[in-house]
Amino acid sequence: QASIINEALSSLCSPALVLDVDKVKINAQRMIDRCDKLGVQLRPHMKTHKTLECADIMTAESRRCIVVSTLAEACFYADHGFDDILYAYCLPFDKVERCAALSERLDLFQVLLDHPDALEQLKKRPLRDGRLWHSEGVELTGVYAHCGNSYHCRGLEQIQAVAQETTKLTLQFMEKLKAAGVTCKSSIGSTPSCSHPVRDMAQLSEVHPGNYAFYDAQQSVIGSCSIEDVAVRVLTRVIGHSPHRNQLLIDCGWSGISQEGVGKLPTGCAVIEGHPHLKLVYLTQEHGIVEPTSGLLDYSKYPLGSLLRLIPYHACATTMMHSVYHIYSKGRLVGKWTPTRGW
Numbered sequence: 001q002a003s004i005i006n007e008a009l010s011s012l013c014s015p016a017l018v019l020d021v022d023k024v025k026i027n028a029q030r031m032i033d034r035c036d037k038l039g040v041q042l043r044p045h046m047k048t049h050k051t052l053e054c055a056d057i058m059t060a061e062s063r064r065c066i067v068v069s070t071l072a073e074a075c076f077y078a079d080h081g082f083d084d085i086l087y088a089y090c091l092p093f094d095k096v097e098r099c100a101a102l103s104e105r106l107d108l109f110q111v112l113l114d115h116p117d118a119l120e121q122l123k124k125r126p127l128r129d130g131r132l133w134h135s136e137g138v139e140l141t142g143v144y145a146h147c148g149n150s151y152h153c154r155g156l157e158q159i160q161a162v163a164q165e166t167t168k169l170t171l172q173f174m175e176k177l178k179a180a181g182v183t184c185k186s187s188i189g190s191t192p193s194c195s196h197p198v199r200d201m202a203q204l205s206e207v208h209p210g211n212y213a214f215y216d217a218q219q220s221v222i223g224s225c226s227i228e229d230v231a232v233r234v235l236t237r238v239i240g241h242s243p244h245r246n247q248l249l250i251d252c253g254w255s256g257i258s259q260e261g262v263g264k265l266p267t268g269c270a271v272i273e274g275h276p277h278l279k280l281v282y283l284t285q286e287h288g289i290v291e292p293t294s295g296l297l298d299y300s301k302y303p304l305g306s307l308l309r310l311i312p313y314h315a316c317a318t319t320m321m322h323s324v325y326h327i328y329s330k331g332r333l334v335g336k337w338t339p340t341r342g343w
């Protein structure tokens with residue numbers, strides 16, 4: 001199996017980001033099915049991939065009801081026919097005009113406010129054609145919480161305890177709003193909590209996970225998925241042997257995998273697929289240093305030019321290091337996806 005994959009990928013210059021599109025589709029469909037079963041609207045976050053192709057997979061081609069983390073993403077998706085876009089970021093004052101333009105051109109563009117000063121900024125820029133800002137004091141669409149503390153969990157039980165607590169607190173807050181005469185939507189969710197939802201989440205209006213389409217080594221450590229579910233790899237080549245240090249040099253440094261995994265995994269900065277006894281111990285900008293977890297390296301197994309596949313610790317950070325993603329399916333390279341970039 002490993003040699004079949006490597007043969008298919010051998011035409012790529014490394015480091016290269018490779019996605020197993022069949023795994024992406026399975027991960028996305030599982031989340032759609034989970035939310036359908038629960039009876040809660042899925043509003044997938046686009047931040048991990050920032051591509052049209054994956055957005056279509058995650059929205060089942062509806063091109064509606066998404067979350068973005070930058071205005072560059074919001075504009076990119078709006079330009080390609082997406083609507084009902086939630087910009088999940090504390091309102092940046094320098095970007096109010098661009099938010100206004102999106103609010104005036106889309107059926108629904110939602111912004112987040114977490115400070116009264118931000119509300120003042122919106123009031124200074126009323127929308128044209130009788131439209132209203134979809135945010136607090138103007139037209140409150142809903143309450144949004146990320147559930148980021150689920151990233152400290154290990155295993156199903158802890159994940160569900162955090163999911164339950166966040167759901168409970170959000171629902172209690174909704175009750176208080178209701179008592180004050182305010183009814184609106186509620187949206188929570190991270191990849192860990194939405195990969196193992198609790199029943200009470202059915203009482204929420206929406207959930208908004210994003211990483212789940214790719215997953216990564218971090219999510220497998222948390223317990224959101226198994227390592228086999230991870231759809232993303234960085235292809236790298238052995239470019240040097242250092243027998244005096246018992247090390248290999250590879251052509252992927254932090255500019256190919258990101259610094260996110262440093263010090264986080266027993267196998268170093270990433271998992272080296274199919275080589276559990278290798279550890280990625282150090283990254284420079286363009287180089288990675290690999291050691292065995294114990295004993296002496298057998299260099300005959302890793303000739304110069306041989307391919308290794310890294311499973312990144314944090315997919316969202318690793319994808320940001322690449323301007324193109326190579327798409328792999330059933331033993332073949334089948335295309336490329338180009339993400340949007342910027343803020």
Ligand SMILES: Cc1ncc(COP(=O)(O)O)c(C=O)c1O
Pocket residue numbers: 045047067088089146189190191192208209210211212
């Ligand atoms: C505001 C916000 N909402 C939703 C998400 C998606 O969560 P996850 O990455 O766990 O899928 C993130 C992720 O960072 C986020 O920052």
